Amino acid sequence: TIGTTAKQIRTLLTWQVLRLSAAGIGAGLVLGYLVGLAASPAVLARTNYSAFYKPSLNPLFFISAVFFSALTVYISSRKSYRLAMRISPVEAARYRERNEKKKKVWSAVSFMLSGIIFLVVFTLTLGYNVENMVDRYHTADVRIRQDAMMWDNEEPYQPIRQSMVEEIEKLPFIAETAIYYQARRHEEGILGGCEAGYAQLRLTDELKEEFARCVQMGTGWMNQADNGDILLDLWGLPADQLYLEEENIRVLEGSLDAEKFASGKYVIYNQGTNQSGRAAGNIHAGQVLHLSILDPDTGAYVEREAEVLAVVERINPFSTGLVAKAALTFPDGAFQEIYSGYADMITIIQANGFRELTQEEYGQLEEIVRNSFNFQLSIESRVEERQAQRKEKASMILIGLFLAGVFGIIGICNVVNTLVTGVLSRKLEFAAMQSVGMTKKQMCSMIGREGLLLSGISVLAAIPLGVFFCRVLGKAILFFSSFSAGIFAAGCGILLAVMCGVSLSVALLLTRFLTRRPVVERLREAE
Incomplete structure (x- = not known):
């Protein structure tokens, strides 16, 4: 009514918005930092994350906060600007939310x-x-693992002795044990000790295309030895433990039939994918594989035929499943027929009590592991x-x-x-x-x-x-x-x-x- 133009009104509003924003954002930055400085240590000190917390004055935190706040103010004020600049004085006096x-x-x-x-x-x-x-992490009350099977070690390989297995089985509160085997070569690892556990197989026609696919995937699921053979994880486990693996893998073809698996004529193939939902490899359920597997203790290749019982892939990112780690899984009896030194290839012992173990009972198992003086072993429960x-x-x-x-x-x-x-x-x-x-x-x-x-x-x-x-x-x-x-x-x-x-x-x-x-x-x- 006194002649103020739309541009002048915008200037007046901008000045008001700037003052309010500067006061609000400035106070928010200061109070937010001070409250965070006081509250964060108090909260995190009572958690498992206290050792990882360190207060920071990184200017990027403040700059990003100012930018985000200013952006929201700008977006929210645009409609008010447009309305204030185009409305007439009479409408403004009579304006109601319409x-x-x-x-x-x-x-x-x-x-x-x-x-x-x-x-x-x-x-x-x-x-x-x-x-x-x-x-998520345990399918049994206790799991003892030979860590040198999982990664290269600085020391020579120290196997899990059968005597330790027998000592565990004698404990009055242990109801059952299960032994899992993993193939390994007698090669020196990159750290000068022993290498991780791998089986060595001749590159037969059936495995060539699958090896090429794995190389193309770049997953390291299969590797090549110096002589042209392929290296992969090969496991042996009791057939009666197969049901424990069903939650951790997806069967893409075939089935996890424990009765068939126990016969020793079958093998489970893991194609090395994770939650793909489809069979992507060149090996399929029902296919008969002609495998030539090196027995490192005799230096000879063992010829073996095995029908693919199931093609599977991993779906659980946790360490619960064991078949999910292996490319080829045989029943323990078949594994023992292939490897003459199978007794030194125990990779995992799982044990269950008549009821869940107490802390004291678990302590007895820890003591057995300590008394073995094998520092390549770990125990969890x-x-x-x-x-x-x-x-x-x-x-x-x-x-x-x-x-x-x-x-x-x-x-x-x-x-x-x-x-x-x-x-x-x-x-x-x-x-x-x-x-x-x-x-x-x-x-x-x-x-x-x-x-x-x-x-x-x-x-x-x-x-x-x-x-x-x-x-x-x-x-x-x-x-x-x-x-x-x-x-x-x-x-x-x-x-x-x-x-x-x-x-x-x-x-x-x-x-x-x-x-x-x-x-x-x-x-x-x-x-």
């Missing part, structure tokens, strides 16, 4: 996004399942894993509560901001309704209902998306255990209760704020 439905939709979407983030963080961290994690995972769960819960609280505060601020701005833009409307008889109680009830409706719709919309993201992230991010329906339901209840409480509290405060001045005085604001 697109309430659209605004409510965007508010609900905003609430929903905050709710999804809260539910995902809450569920995946507080829903950490100790037993699921123990099952469900009881030890459970203790470690309980500590991990405590860490997850603490971090989860901290992060869920942070995202919860962000969501609450979002709710409060939307409700307050929506009500304040309708001050004249509420004043007019009060002038025709609306009471404070009715006003509070009206504002509260609007908040509860938005909160309820947002939470209901967040639930299916929250379930989806929890399931996807629970599988994709390996340090999460799984999706917990009970914890997710608890998170939904907390989210709904907090949003409802915030909506009702804001309704009470806004009603008190709006009714402080007389109705006539508020109606004159439009004049």
Whole structure:
């Protein structure tokens, strides 16, 4: 009305936005760093991650925070700029929010996004399942492993002695043991000691194309020896243990028939892929392989025919499965027929108790391993894993509560901001309704209902998306255990209760704020 141009109005608004942004972002950077400096060590000191935390003053953190905040301010202010520059003075004086439905939709979407983030963080961290994690790594109560079979060692190879196996079997609390064999050559490793366990086979016509595929894949699934033979992992295991492998591999062709496998006429072929879902190699179930396998103790090649029982691939990224590590898997009887020195090729001993072992019983097994004076052996168990995972769960819960609280505060601020701005833009409307008889109680009830409706719709919309993201992230991010329906339901209840409480509290405060001045005085604001 006094001649200010659209460009001048934009300049005025820009100056106001810049002042508010500078104050808000500056305070956020300082307070955020100080709070992080105080809160992060306090939280992480009680977790397993305290040794990995170090506070940093990296300027990139501050620059990225400023950039992100400034970008959101710029995007959110563009509509206000356009509206302020094109609206006439008369319209401005009479302006009322005309697109309430659209605004409510965007508010609900905003609430929903905050709710999804809260539910995902809450569920995946507080829903950490100790037993699921123990099952990921162990199919038996105890596993003793010859580590020199897995990678090159600086020392000469020290086999697991049969006497140690017998000593374990004599323990009164051990119900059963299972011995797994792995082929190895008598070659010096790159570290000067022994090399990892590999079988050496002649490159027959059946294996040439498969070897070429593995080389093209670049996975190192098969390698070539100096004389042109191929090197691969070849294992032997008891047929009655085959069922334990089914959860860790995907059968692409054939079947894991334990009865057929026990006959010694079959072999399982692992094509070296991971979750491809298809048979990609040149070896197929039902095919008879003519193998020529070097027995390093005699120096002779053992000729053997074996039908491919199944073509498999790995699906479990953890160390639970054993067949998933082997290119060729024979039953233990067939392995012993191929390798005359099989007694020195024990790679893993698995043992189960009549019930799950206690810490004291596990200690006896540890002592047997120590007394063998074989420093190439390692031992692990469900009881030890459970203790470690309980500590991990405590860490997850603490971090989860901290992060869920942070995202919860962000969501609450979002709710409060939307409700307050929506009500304040309708001050004249509420004043007019009060002038025709609306009471404070009715006003509070009206504002509260609007908040509860938005909160309820947002939470209901967040639930299916929250379930989806929890399931996807629970599988994709390996340090999460799984999706917990009970914890997710608890998170939904907390989210709904907090949003409802915030909506009702804001309704009470806004009603008190709006009714402080007389109705006539508020109606004159439009004049």
